[in-house]
Amino acid sequence: MNFSVKTLSFIRNFSTAIKNVKSSKQTNLSVIASNRFDSISYTNEPVLQYRPLSKEQMDLERALVQLQSECSEIPIIVGGKTYKTEKECYQVLPHKHCRKLAKFYHADEKILQEAIESAVEAQRKWDFTNYNTRFKIWEKAANLMATKYRALLVAATMLGQSKTVFQAEIDAAAELIDFIRLNAQFCKKLLNYRPTSVDILITQNHFLLRGLGGFVAAISPFNFTAIGGNLAYTPALMGNAVLWKPADTAMLSSWLIFKIMREAGVPDGVVNFVPADGPTFGKAVTSSTELAGINFTGSVPTFKTLWKMVSDNLDSYKYFPRLSGECGGKNFHFVHPSADVDTVIAATIRSAFEYSGQKCSACSRLYVPASLWDSKIRKPLCEKTDHLILGDVSDYKTFLAAVIDEKAFKRISTYIIAAKSNPRCHIIAGGKVFDSCGYFIEPTILLLSDIDDPLLKQEIFGPVLSVYVYKDADMEKTIDLLTSNTPYALTGSVFATDETFIKSCLWNFRHAVGNFYINDKSTGAVVGQQPFGGGKMSGTNDKPGSPFYLLRWTSPISIKETFVPQHDIYYPYMAIPTE
Numbered sequence: 001m002n003f004s005v006k007t008l009s010f011i012r013n014f015s016t017a018i019k020n021v022k023s024s025k026q027t028n029l030s031v032i033a034s035n036r037f038d039s040i041s042y043t044n045e046p047v048l049q050y051r052p053l054s055k056e057q058m059d060l061e062r063a064l065v066q067l068q069s070e071c072s073e074i075p076i077i078v079g080g081k082t083y084k085t086e087k088e089c090y091q092v093l094p095h096k097h098c099r100k101l102a103k104f105y106h107a108d109e110k111i112l113q114e115a116i117e118s119a120v121e122a123q124r125k126w127d128f129t130n131y132n133t134r135f136k137i138w139e140k141a142a143n144l145m146a147t148k149y150r151a152l153l154v155a156a157t158m159l160g161q162s163k164t165v166f167q168a169e170i171d172a173a174a175e176l177i178d179f180i181r182l183n184a185q186f187c188k189k190l191l192n193y194r195p196t197s198v199d200i201l202i203t204q205n206h207f208l209l210r211g212l213g214g215f216v217a218a219i220s221p222f223n224f225t226a227i228g229g230n231l232a233y234t235p236a237l238m239g240n241a242v243l244w245k246p247a248d249t250a251m252l253s254s255w256l257i258f259k260i261m262r263e264a265g266v267p268d269g270v271v272n273f274v275p276a277d278g279p280t281f282g283k284a285v286t287s288s289t290e291l292a293g294i295n296f297t298g299s300v301p302t303f304k305t306l307w308k309m310v311s312d313n314l315d316s317y318k319y320f321p322r323l324s325g326e327c328g329g330k331n332f333h334f335v336h337p338s339a340d341v342d343t344v345i346a347a348t349i350r351s352a353f354e355y356s357g358q359k360c361s362a363c364s365r366l367y368v369p370a371s372l373w374d375s376k377i378r379k380p381l382c383e384k385t386d387h388l389i390l391g392d393v394s395d396y397k398t399f400l401a402a403v404i405d406e407k408a409f410k411r412i413s414t415y416i417i418a419a420k421s422n423p424r425c426h427i428i429a430g431g432k433v434f435d436s437c438g439y440f441i442e443p444t445i446l447l448l449s450d451i452d453d454p455l456l457k458q459e460i461f462g463p464v465l466s467v468y469v470y471k472d473a474d475m476e477k478t479i480d481l482l483t484s485n486t487p488y489a490l491t492g493s494v495f496a497t498d499e500t501f502i503k504s505c506l507w508n509f510r511h512a513v514g515n516f517y518i519n520d521k522s523t524g525a526v527v528g529q530q531p532f533g534g535g536k537m538s539g540t541n542d543k544p545g546s547p548f549y550l551l552r553w554t555s556p557i558s559i560k561e562t563f564v565p566q567h568d569i570y571y572p573y574m575a576i577p578t579e
């Protein structure tokens with residue numbers, strides 16, 4: 001329904017009053033109010049297969065050579081201005097750590113403060129850019145990612161984050177493009193919402209979306225290129241300005257995203273590219289009175305620290321900051337005696353060891369009934385794991401490559417060393433580590449005899465799978481324990497052909513997961529198909545990949561417009577006598 005001239009005039013006046021921002025034609029608010037989006041599609045980006053001699057494979061080969069031919073220099077970008085500091089850093093190839101891929105700089109406190117000021121100023125203008133203009137920018141960006149820059153995005157992710165070609169394609173190409181393109185579609189769906197107006201001749205109600213004001217701090221992880229794009233640019237889509245701190249170990253792929261979005265038309269200052277030391281960045285953003293939100297993916301301790309810092313500064317803020325965090329998991333595959341064994345083995349190997357288990361959704365613990373373990377699962381699971389190829393991502397036969405850096409290598413190695421001296425644990429596959437060339441850890445399977453062992457509780461975030469064999473008669477007890485003995489609740493899978501059991505799982509595991517899979521691996525959520533996120537210490541479960549996530553980054557306005565003059569003071573039931 002189109003608004004009346006009277007309504008549009010009201011909204012224009014209302015818009016002008018907000019921060020005294022003037023619009024030469026139509027303000028963002030009036031455009032939102034007057035437009036309906038009738039054609040809303042949710043088609044996902046196709047995943048390319050990189051078959052021998054295919055165009056995408058040849059494009060990728062050229063991109064790999066191009067990126068390895070020199071060490072890219074990546075500056076800090078604030079409000080369109082380029083900065084460099086004395087704090088020089090390098091991104092290396094995890095599988096060949098003597099090779100430098102990119103040189104970058106850490107922003108200092110002064111630059112971060114300038115970035116905050118730039119973002120606040122840019123937000124006031126950007127929030128009044130109508131959504132149709134934003135959608136055109138996002139669609140152009142998605143098209144650039146799908147064509148001109150696809151090979152470079154995939155190659156940068158392979159080299160810098162040590163992902164195999166398929167893992168890089170589903171991340172840095174397909175999922176990233178989906179986030180950019182489908183979030184615009186989700187936004188259209190939100191804009192189509194109209195409050196009820198009982199009698200439009202008397203009263204008409206309107207619902208408008210605006211940014212949060214201030215700025216949003218986006219802190220992205222190394223393991224998914226697409227997450228970096230989503231954390232920084234979804235708040236921007238909704239009218240916010242962002243300080244983006246990309247992971248040091250995903251710098252080149254993040255820089256490519258930033259450049260693509262600028263080329264597509266995102267104005268300077270709307271997203272500021274500010275690599276920084278974590279504590280320095282955290283202190284700068286949480287101590288600013290203009291902080292409107294933190295969009296975070298990373299560890300539980302880091303997110304807790306940020307939350308505490310926000311709490312300590314709560315009295316100084318202009319807004320209650322939105323805190324959105326995804327913090328990992330200790331994800332499980334639970335096998336029922338009726339399960340298809342071949343599916344269990346294939347799905348578990350993929351979920352546990354693809355990308356060296358460095359996915360917050362990766363299967364980290366496997367629960368198997370005694371009736372299936374020795375007779376059908378143990379031998380093929382271990383043999384197939386031992387045959388996985390560990391090596392350089394440039395070799396397309398490689399199944400998994402190096403872990404991300406020396407810190408991760410040492411942390412994961414510590415768990416394996418502890419397992420070797422644990423009398424309740426047996427290493428039944430893998431167990432070797434070596435870092436002379438790259439940070440390599442063999443896909444490792446641990447057999448635990450104690451369901452309360454820390455190896456079944458603590459997130460390892462590496463290619464280590466812990467197995468617990470339960471007595472068939474103790475299945476219900478095992479389910480109760482596996483749902484309560486970790487602080488996480490991100491993903492989980494059950495494998496069964498017994499329909500009664502499957503139906504019961506929807507109730508039994510309802511607080512143990514945010515994403516639940518039946519006869520499928522616990523990884524591989526697709527934007528628009530399986531919105532992602534978990535509860536408990538896994539995060540705030542805001543479901544990126546759905547319209548619900550966008551609502552975290554907007555501050556709606558409800559407007560009521562009345563056309564009939566109101567002169568009465570008293571209500572009819574009061575029966576006040578007239579003079």
